Amino acid sequence: MNNSVSVNPSTRANTDVAWHQSVLPREVVTLLQPSVGRVFLDGTLGGGGHSEALLAAGARVVGLDRDGESLAFASKRLTRFGEMFYAVHADFSCAADLEEIRSHAPYDGALLDLGVSSHQIDTAERGFSFRFDGPLDMRIDATSGEPASEIVNTVEEVELIKIFRSYGEEPQARRVAxxxxxxxxxxxxxxxxQLAALIEKILGRRGRIHPATRVFQALRITVNDELGALRRALETIPSLLRTSARFAVITFHSLEDRIVKTFFRHGSEQWLDRPEWPAPRPNPAWQFRDLTRKPIEASAEEQARNPRARSARLRVVEILGHPQEVAA
Ligand SMILES: C[S@@+](CC[C@H](N)C(=O)[O-])C[C@H]1O[C@@H](n2cnc3c(N)ncnc32)[C@H](O)[C@@H]1O
Incomplete structure (x- = not known):
């Protein structure tokens, strides 16, 4: 699926950064340890920056994205790596079911850099942003599923409140709904x-954060079932990885980070204990060594250069084996 269009290297860097500036690039490379002979799964190709860093270290990369436009852009950017890069239009939560992806297993590492890219947010027609007027869409895969307008125009009040509370942590969920x-x-x-203006009218403007931020986040998470996709990916991607491979996940808000932290911590515990048990019991889900009990955050220098990096949290585990083998 490599794109054969060549890109002029003199103009490439600027265009790529304008599309999306990868967060924590050095930290990702240090922890994933790419090298010649190794193969990595990049579940969120985006602008292709992380994949490029893995490829530049000599590794092979299978990169996927749910967004066809991102896939085309990254494929063009990475053309110079030829057969070392393979792109697949897929949802990372289904990666372990697809033969096209399974056939490259076992992988030496996998990366999920969650959310959407700067390009997607900044493209008004994609409808992700309250800063630019566009269709109220927000679908990562613009060819399937229902746009955000469908939720906003049809869902009942109690359900809207639940969405804004659960996925946006919006304290004024009821008033907005x-x-x-x-x-x-x-x-x-x-x-x-239209939606951003209504929210601003209801909640008013306080501080630097736009009052529609939390509602837009909640709608985007709902439209794309982002938390469901993350949970399914955490459960299934380890089956594609070899023993001692590393699984890295970058999150951008507390809901995602809580899911990743809980999953990685639980999978890293050899024993489980409860006050009502006479003795600790072996954990049937034990499969990881947790390499980042405290998540890695971007340096002050990176945060100054790339404001998006301010909320990034990187967590990484090493695969000890598959749960039954490890527990045996
Ligand atoms: C933050 S960007 C990744 C940026 C990339 N790491 C880079 O260096 O340019 C996230 C990307 O993940 C994609 N994405 C989000 N959810 C996805 C999913 N469930 N499956 C596959 N791709 C997904 C988005 O379309 C977006 O292109």
Missing amino acids: RAIIAERERVPFTRTG
Whole structure:
């Protein structure tokens, strides 16, 4: 699936950074240890920056993205690596089911750099941003599923409140939901600007963070089932990895980070104990060595250069074996 269009190296760097600046690139390479003869799964190809770093170290990369546009851009950027790079249009939560991806296993490492890229956010037509007016869409894979407008225009009040509370941690969820329902009876929502303006009118502007930030995050997570996809990926991607391979995940908000932290911690415990048990019991899910009990954050220098890096948290585990083998 490599794209054969060549890219002029003199213009490449600027274009790639404008598309998306990879977070924690040095830390990812240090922890994943790419080298000649190794193969990695990049579950979130995006602009291809992390993959490029792995390829530049001599490794092979199978890169996937749920967004066809990102896949095309990254494939073009990585053309010079020829057969060393293989791109697949897929959801990382299904990676372990796809023969195209399984056939390269066992992998020496896998990376998930969650969320959406700067390019996706900055493209008004994708509808991710309250900063630019565009269709109220937010689908990562623009060819399947329902756009955000469908949720905003049809879901009942209790469900909207639940979405804004659970996925946006929005303290004013009820007020926002009520205002949306009153407004949509008058005129259905079709544009990001329309929704952002209503939220701003209801909540007012305090501080530097736009009042629509949490509601937009909640809608994006719901539209793309982002937390469900993450849980499925955490459960299944380890089956693609060899013993001593590393699994790295970069999160950007507390909901994602909590899921990754809990999953990695639980899988790294050899024994489980409960007050009501007479003795600790072996953990049937034991399969990891936790390399980052405290998540890795971007340096002050990187945070200054790339504001998106401020909320990035990198967690990495090493595979000890598959649960039954490890526990045996
Ligand atoms: C933060 S960007 C990755 C940036 C990339 N690491 C780089 O260095 O340029 C996240 C990418 O993951 C993709 N993505 C999000 N959820 C996905 C999923 N469930 N399966 C596959 N790709 C997904 C998005 O389309 C986006 O391109």
